[in-house]
Amino acid sequence: MKQNRQSWYIITVFAILKFSVAFVLIHPAFELHRDEFLYLADARHLSWGYIEMPPMLALLGRISIWLGATEATVYVWGGLFGAATLIITGMMVMKLGGNRFAVFIACLSFLCSGFLRMHVLFQPNFLDVFFWTWASYLIVRWIQTDSVKYLYWLGVCFGLGMLGKYSMAFYILSFGLAVLCTSKRKWLSRPSFYYAMALGLLIFLPNLLWQIRHHFPFMHHMDLLAKQQLQYNSRMDFIVNQLLIAFPCCFVWLGGLAYLLISKSGRKYIAIAIIYIGIISILLYFNGKGYYAAAIYPSLIAFGSVWMDKLVSRKSWRWVAYAGPAFMLFITWRILPMLLPYQSPEKLAAYYPQHAISKPALIWEDHREHALPQDFADMLGWKEMTEKTARIYLALPDSVKQTTMVYGDNYGQAAAMAFYGKKLGLPEIYSDNASFAFWLPDQFNYKHFLFVCAELPEADDAFFHHWGKTEILDSVTNPLSRQYRNKIIFYSNPDDSVKILAEKATLKEKLEFNYR
Secondary structure, three states: OHHHHHHHHHHHOOOOOHHHHHHHHHHOOOOOHHHHHHHHHHOOOOOOOOOOOHHHHHHHHHHHHOOOOOOOHHHHHHHHHHHHHHHHHHHHHHHHOOOHHHHHHHHHHHHOOOOHHHOOOOOOOOHHHHHHHHHHHHHHHHHOOOHHHHHHHHHHHHHHHHHOOOOOOHHHHHHHHHHOOOHHHHHHHHHHHHHHHHHHHHHHHHHHHHHHHHHHHHHHHHHHHHHOHHHHOOOHHHHHHHHHHHHHHHHHHHHHHHHEEEEOOHHHHHHHHHHHHHHHHHHHOOOOOOHHHHHHHHHHHHHHHHHHHHOOOOOHHHHHHHHHHHHHHHHHHHHHHHHOEEEEEHHHHHHHHHHHHHHHHEEEOOOOOOOHHHHHHHOOOOHHHHHHHHHHHHHHOOHHOOOEEEEEEOOHHHHHHHHHHHHHHOOEEEOOOOOHHHOOOOOOOEEEEEEOOOOOOOOHHHHHHEEEEEEEEEEEOOOOOOOOOOEEEEEEEHHHHHHHHHHHHHHHHHHHOOOO
16 A cells, blocks of 8 residues: 555645646747647647648647637646646556656656657657556456456547547557457457447547548648658658657657567467567558657556566665666757757757757758747747738738738648747638648638638649739748748739639638538
8 A cells, every 4th residue: 555655645745846848848939730730720620630740739739729828728738638648657657566766767768768758749759658558457457357447448549649639540450459369369259358448449430431421631641741752761760769759768668568568478468469469560561650659658658667667676686776766867958958858049050050969950851950949940930920011911901901821832832821920910811731721711802812822823723823923021030940031022912813823722622621
């Protein structure tokens, strides 16, 4: 009883630390990330689905909007789900027989891993981590008790997880493999197994029906992702990234995997190892990004902590009880400037060239080295861009404002202006990128077009050829921002073809996804 109480004290302290990270370790000069702006834009148009994701994150975003739509109201979700995942990990350790040292190692490992960065961003990834970890906990309890109630809860977890992020399907498929390969296959002859899985399908059904109705826009999204990003991935890089995801505590989760595969007491839970191997195999086959597998590591950390507890109980290995945490803390301290933007952009940009360890973090999707990590650069320049756009718009005569469409060329520009623009006097913001395409007006009754873009329109873009006057009025001037030199262009004096081209393009976009 005393051990349990002390373990819960440890879990509580670490959960509070985990929740506080975004509020304490993000420098105020940094804004929200471009993807966060998109998910908050989705939140203003609640639906059972979106091109880029299932509906759960948008619902959380809607609550943030109700609470005032500030950075703090957005940070809270990563903190809450991060703390909840840490609690479940600690509970898993306790159910596996780990004492307070094992709980401490698990919590410290979770805090010192790549999840330190993942839980400061309002993205579906933190939902994946939570639901995968919860699923592993339920599987452990199902193995221990053989009780059907954990199977039903697992169905609930699978259904909610699919509403959070579609990559839950990787876990579900690997779970099916684990059932086939272990003694749990006896449940395949029991109706309750199928009832539990049907419960998960029932929870996920509204989004599935939405996908069917709209011609599976998620598949369109994945096709673009495969063409634009995944084809450049290296399978060797994917494998290396598995070590980097939780590098400060890699010896813990690797020990956990070995414990599951080799130890007599660990093999009871070999289903978790099979799930891990299944997920890695699926992602290797589809050439997935390294972080797609990140959500499975809290489960391995839990088993690794139990293994480490057993290891340090031997006199010759007691030094590991001190060396292990010291190593985790030291490595985390060394890589913290790459994990979190806790200093000003200028200080971070000055820091990186002096430390060779920083170089890999500075390589962006364009495979070139930049002054800041891409995610950090994507958290700058949005306010400047929106304020300049608003200043231009507000300076227009009232008669011109009424016939001016404000438009972002990509979802980051449009979503950031939608987030900041209302307080600055901007009208509704439009784009044809991501789910913004669903919200375009069917009728184009505009005589002026205030356009924010990274590059000038392509020469073969007919829409822009039919405006009589083009003025580049301003741009983003922050050189550390990924939005550096984004342009604000004002188009006026359109001919009759502009309306026809705009409405035709919108109709085509909406018909593709049956969104009329």
